[in-house]
Amino acid sequence: MAEKIEPISPWITGTLVTGAIAILLWREFRRPLRRTTEPRLTRQSRNLALAGLAAVAVILVETPLIGPLTFTIERSRWGLLGSFQLPLWAEIVGSLVLMDYTFYIWHVLMHKIPFLWRFHAVHHVDLDMDTSTALRFHFGEILLSVPWRAVQVLMIGVTPLTFSIWQLTFSLCVLFHHSNIEMPLGFERILNRLLVTPRMHGIHHSAVLRENNSNWSSGLTVWDWLHGTLRLNVLQQSITIGVPALLNPHSVKLGNVVAMPFLTQPQYWPSSANETSLENKEINSRSRMLP
Ligand SMILES: [Zn+2]
16 A cells, blocks of 8 residues: 555535536536527526535435545555555556446446436436536435445545545546537547547437437546447537436426436336437447537
8 A cells, every 4th residue: 555645625626626617617608519498597506406405415425434434445455456555646546447437337327227217317307418417416316326436445445535536536527528618629539539528428418318328438438438338429419418208398397306216207218219309310430529
């Protein structure tokens, strides 16, 4: 185990995350990538309310459980990386990469397991996607992710320092790829070779099932590439953001989406492609990002 360095202070993380939100909101106001369907203030207030409930779940459950667990892992040298004498930089990079990959798996499970999808659907039924969508998670999804997070940090051997770095970098990545900012296509194509970008994640929020079932990575693009789930060849302006059963603004009001996981589930996706008029044309190869 490498020498001990204090974890990043929550104040530094909070300041950097708030600064990133401010910059992204300003950029998406000046130069939006996709046209929007709902009034910005209505949507963002709803997303902020959902974020508030999620924050309560993080403060009351995730932080008191995972924080002390990482200190125990460091003391006891548990987990894969704790069993090697790695230099600090290698331990940090290894932890971040493995946390990112295991989060990819968690994201796939949230889509594939109906009980988990009940909660993750609340994130996907947002009718537009912007920086505020990055904060919009049902508190139930946060609570369900705590055991998964505990297994992640235990198996990988994540220390308090690496966990604090992961929390910061993961938050910045999630804010960035949900944002509705238009970047020069050539620049985004280069950046996307390494990281998930707004155009790539916009395709994951499409109301076309085939597109929703792709681009599950959150940080590094490589996991979708390795699993054959990368899809970039969709025009952003042709994407309908949301889930087919709930494309009406009245169906996604705050009370409805908070209650949604606990009620009888709608048929979110049409049973056959013929039932939807949302099909987007596929252009060129799957791995070529379009404007
Ligand atoms: Zn998703």
